[in-house]
Each structure stands twice: as structure tokens, then as C-alpha cells.
Amino acid sequence: xxxxxxxxxxxGGEVIHRNDRLRVVLVDDADYPGFCRVIWNAxxxxxxxxxxxxxxxxxxxxxxxxxxxxxxxxPEKINLASLGNMVPHLHWHVIPRFADxxxxxxxxxxxAVRQTAVEVLAARRALLPALRAAIAxxxxxxx
Amino acid sequence: xxxxxxxxxxxGGEVIHRNDRLRVVLVDDADYPGFCRVIWNAxxxxxxxxxxxxxxxxxxxxxxxxxxxxxxxxPEKINLASLGNMVPHLHWHVIPRFADxxxxxxxxxxxAVRQTAVEVLAARRALLPALRAAIAxxxxxxx
Numbered sequence: 001x002x003x004x005x006x007x008x009x010x011x012g013g014e015v016i017h018r019n020d021r022l023r024v025v026l027v028d029d030a031d032y033p034g035f036c037r038v039i040w041n042a043x044x045x046x047x048x049x050x051x052x053x054x055x056x057x058x059x060x061x062x063x064x065x066x067x068x069x070x071x072x073x074x075p076e077k078i079n080l081a082s083l084g085n086m087v088p089h090l091h092w093h094v095i096p097r098f099a100d101x102x103x104x105x106x107x108x109x110x111x112a113v114r115q116t117a118v119e120v121l122a123a124r125r126a127l128l129p130a131l132r133a134a135i136a137x138x139x140x141x142x143x
Numbered sequence: 144x145x146x147x148x149x150x151x152x153x154x155g156g157e158v159i160h161r162n163d164r165l166r167v168v169l170v171d172d173a174d175y176p177g178f179c180r181v182i183w184n185a186x187x188x189x190x191x192x193x194x195x196x197x198x199x200x201x202x203x204x205x206x207x208x209x210x211x212x213x214x215x216x217x218p219e220k221i222n223l224a225s226l227g228n229m230v231p232h233l234h235w236h237v238i239p240r241f242a243d244x245x246x247x248x249x250x251x252x253x254x255a256v257r258q259t260a261v262e263v264l265a266a267r268r269a270l271l272p273a274l275r276a277a278i279a280x281x282x283x284x285x286x
Contacts, residue, residue, distance in 0.1 A: 021208045046221050059202050060195075066192045075229060078189050081224035085240055085248035087219060099226055105228035107252035 001045045007089040012089055016132050017058040021054065024135055026128070031102040032095060033124040034073050034131055036060050045073045046082055047090065048080065058092070060085060061139065064096045068134035073128050081105065098124075150232040157184055158280045159275050162224055164197065167278055169271065172183060173240060174245045176267040177216050177274055179208050181202045183233040190225065190233065201235070204282065208237045211277035215270050221252065241267075 001008050013036075018042070037041030038061045040050070049056055066078050075096035084091050097104055099122060102112040127135040147185040156168030156179075157220050163184070181204045183193070189199055209221050218239035224236050240247055243263060246256040 001220075030172035046209065046213070048206050048213060052203075052206075055202065055206060056199060059198065063191050063195075063198060066189065070189070070191060073261065077226075078191075079224070079226045079228070080190065081222070081226070081250075083220075083221070083222045083224070083250055085250070086218050091243065107224075107228070109228055109253045111254065121282050 002089070003048060005043055006086065007039055007087055007091060008043050012091070013037060015063060016135050017061075021057055023138065024065055026132070030121070031112075032108065033128060034069055034075075034096045036065050036069065036094045036113075036135070038065055038092040038094060043091045045084060045088040049087050050090070055078060058090070062092045062094060064141075065135055065140040068138045069094065069096045072131045073124060073133045076104065145232070148186055148230065148232050150182055150230055150234060151186050156180060160204075164200055166172070167204060167208055167282070169275070173264070174255075175251065176202060176211055176264060176271060177218075177239045179212070179237045179278070181205050181208055181235040181237060181259050187233045188227060188231040193233070201233070205235045207281040207284075208278055211274060211281045212239045214238060215274045216267060219247065224250075232264045 011015045011025060015023050015025050017024040021086040022041055023039050025037050027037055029035045040058055041118060044050055062080060069078060073096045075100050077097045078090060079097050095108060100116055102116055103110055147269050154168060156170045158166050158168050160167040165184055166182050174179045183201055187193060216239045219242050222238040222240055222242040223235060238251060243259050244255055244270055245257060246261055
């Protein structure tokens with residue numbers, strides 16, 4: 001626990017799943033409906049700061065979220081990233097990418113290359129209830 | 144194997160370690176000495192396309208490279224990412240980040256915010272022989 005760390009103080013999004021080790025949150029990003037983060041609860045900076053068993057638990061959750069995103073949103077690609085340069089508290093971005101999204105085929109941190117049509121984004125947002133259910137199902141299935 | 148895929152056709156960098164499942168390559172990036180990639184040998188797009196045992200093997204290698212980078216380069220942060228929007232062949236970026244690098248604290252895919260001093264980059268490049276040795280040692284140690 002670090003008092004300066006926003007991921008120690010706050011959930012970091014809408015919590016879809018939480019256990020004693022980690023939480024899965026849905027990020028409220030207008031351009032990326034379905035963008036999730038898997039956040040380790042304890043204040044640790046790097047994957048290699050975790051014991052191997054905990055790394056495995058964290059990556060299993062990341063892959064469960066990836067599977068749920070693929071199932072419900074059927075994206076072109078999934079992007080996974082653990083950066084933490086600004087918030088050095090271990091968290092994984094799990095991002096569904098589409099050929100018509102704001103940055104494709106570039107990373108979402110690059111300059112935007114288009115604006116996705118509002119009705120396309122609305123259709124993806126309409127799938128969020130199904131995504132919440134799929135994530136709950138995937139994390140329950142594999143423990 | 145896909146004939147259109149550059150990571151099926153080519154190594155994708157200087158190979159530091161290779162086994163039957165994956166390879167670790169050193170990327171020749173002028174701004175990021177020590178930037179490595181861990182590339183799955185078979186043509187697979189997503190982590191969740193791999194069986195769980197293979198995912199674990201891949202992430203173990205990613206963490207071994209992370210550990211070697213931390214030991215030799217002592218970066219401010221490690222960035223891990225599996226994107227693959229342009230080359231949908233599973234590969235992990237393992238990037239040592241420094242407060243004085245071209246994009247810090249932003250991801251390396253954002254717009255550059257500075258030019259790192261040439262002598263600083265040269266000093267980091269001078270550590271690459273030690274990095275090659277450390278990666279070889281880490282992958283040997285833990286299998």
C-alpha cells in the first residue's frame with residue numbers, strides 16, 4: 001500500500017471481478033468499449049517482483065479476460081500491455097482492437113488516425129452487459 | 144507457418160536464445176538499447192490461442208528477459224506488451240524504460256518528448272554484451 005498510488009487508493013474502474021489477489025475492471029474509454037484492466041491488489045511494480053506462482057495467477061486472469069473479450073466482441077486483435085511508467089503499480093491493459101478503431105493498426109498510445117463512427121461504438125457498448133457476464137463466467141470456470 | 148508473415152520468414156532481430164518453442168531477440172533500436180522481443184516460433188496470433196502450458200512457458204521467458212534487463216540495465220521501469228496489430232504472430236516486447244528516454248513517461252509508441260543524450264545511449268549500448276550473457280544465464284537457470 002502506497003498512499004501516493006492511485007491504484008492503491010482507488011479501484012481504477014468499474015470492478016467486474018475481485019478476489020484477494022487481483023481485480024478486473026472495465027475502463028470507461030469512449031473510443032475503446034470493452035477496454036479492461038487486470039490490476040494486482042498489492043503495490044508491486046514489476047512482474048518479476050512477484051513470485052512465479054503469483055505471476056501465473058495474474059496471467060491466467062489476463063488470458064481469461066482476453067478470452068471473454070474475443071468471445072463477446074470478436075475483435076481483430078487483442079492488445080496486452082503492462083507499462084506502469086506513470087502508475088508503477090502492476091496492472092495489465094487488455095484492449096480489444098478493431099480495424100476501424102481510432103488508432104488501428106497502431107498502438108492506442110500513438111496518434112489517432114480516425115474517428116470511429118458513433119453507431120459502431122454504440123453497438124460495441126451495447127455488448128458490455130454480455131462482456132461483464134462472460135468475464136464472470138471465465139474467471140469462475142478456471143478458478 | 145505463414146508465407147506472408149515476417150516473423151515466420153525471419154528471426155526478427157539478433158537471436159540471443161532459441162529453443163523449439165520460442166526465441167529471444169535483441170532489437171536494434173537506436174533510442175532503446177536493450178529492447179528485446181520474445182517471439183513464439185509457431186504462427187499463432189493471441190495468447191489465448193496457446194494451450195495454458197505454452198502460455199506459461201512463454202511468460203516465463205518474458206519474465207526471464209525482464210529479470211536480465213533489470214539486473215544489467217537497472218531501468219526505471221520495464222514495459223511489456225503483446226500487440227501484433229501489424230504482425231499478428233505472437234511476440235512480446237520487453238522494453239527497458241528510463242526517465243531520460245525518448246518517450247518517458249509515455250509509451251514508446253507515443254510522440255517522442257526528448258532526445259536522449261548520445262553518451263547516455265552509448266553507455267547503455269556498452270552494456271549489451273553483459274545483457275546477452277545475463278539473458279543466457281536466466282533462461283538456462285530456470286529451464
